[in-house]
Structure formats: structure tokens, C-alpha cells
Amino acid sequence: MSGRERRREAPADQSALRDGLTPAQLKALETLEHFRWTLKFVRRPMFQDPVPVVFDRDGQRYAVLRSDGTLDESPGFRIRD
Structure with a gap:
């Protein structure tokens, strides 16, 4: 199996x-x-609430929107490059 990333950045359907x-x-x-x-x-x-992930305008920082609408900039997981 090659070490090449197979995931593609597809345009997200915002709705x-x-x-x-x-x-x-x-x-x-x-x-x-x-x-x-x-x-x-x-x-x-599975069996949990959705976890929306937002990125800043530069794509350098990310955060999670908690269910109460608060922004969590230290969500406890990393985003792969």
C-alpha cells in the first residue's frame, strides 16, 4: 500500500x-x-452529538463548536495534515 494520502478535499455541501x-x-x-x-x-x-470543526481565514487555527454554541480552541484532538 502506498503512503500517499487518498483523501481528497472535496467542496463541502454547507447545508x-x-x-x-x-x-x-x-x-x-x-x-x-x-x-x-x-x-x-x-x-x-456514533451515539454522540455532532462535532463541527471550524477553521480561521488562514486555515492555520481550528476550533470546535460545542453544543451550547461556545468555541473550544483546545478540543483534545489533532487535525492531520
């Missing part, structure tokens, strides 16, 4: 990403988008 987010998360996301943060993906662990 599909927002499905299942709480009203507080959606409101916080709307505010973050004014500061050019972007919802890149949503982790959907």
Missing part, C-alpha cells in the same frame, strides 16, 4: 454540514462567518 447542529451552534457559526471562519467538516461519532 449538509449544518444538518443536525443545534440552534446555538448555528448562531455561533453565523457570527464566526462574519470573521471569515469556515465550517470545514463535522465529526459524527
Whole structure:
């Protein structure tokens, strides 16, 4: 098996990403988008709430939107390069 990354960065369907987010998360996301943060993906662990991951405008920092709408910049996991 080659060591090449097989995942591709596909354009995210924003409406599909927002499905299942709480009203507080959606409101916080709307505010973050004014500061050019972007919802890149949503982790959907089995039997747990969705975990939306947002990136800053430069793509250097990421954070998680908690279910109450708060921003967690130290979510406890790393994003692979």
C-alpha cells in the first residue's frame, strides 16, 4: 500500500454540514462567518452529538463548536495534515 494520502478535499455541501447542529451552534457559526471562519467538516461519532470543526481565514487555527454554541480552541484532538 502506498503512503500517499487518498483523501481528497472535496467542496463541502454547507447545508449538509449544518444538518443536525443545534440552534446555538448555528448562531455561533453565523457570527464566526462574519470573521471569515469556515465550517470545514463535522465529526459524527456514533451515539454522540455532532462535532463541527471550524477553521480561521488562514486555515492555520481550528476550533470546535460545542453544543451550547461556545468555541473550544483546545478540543483534545489533532487535525492531520
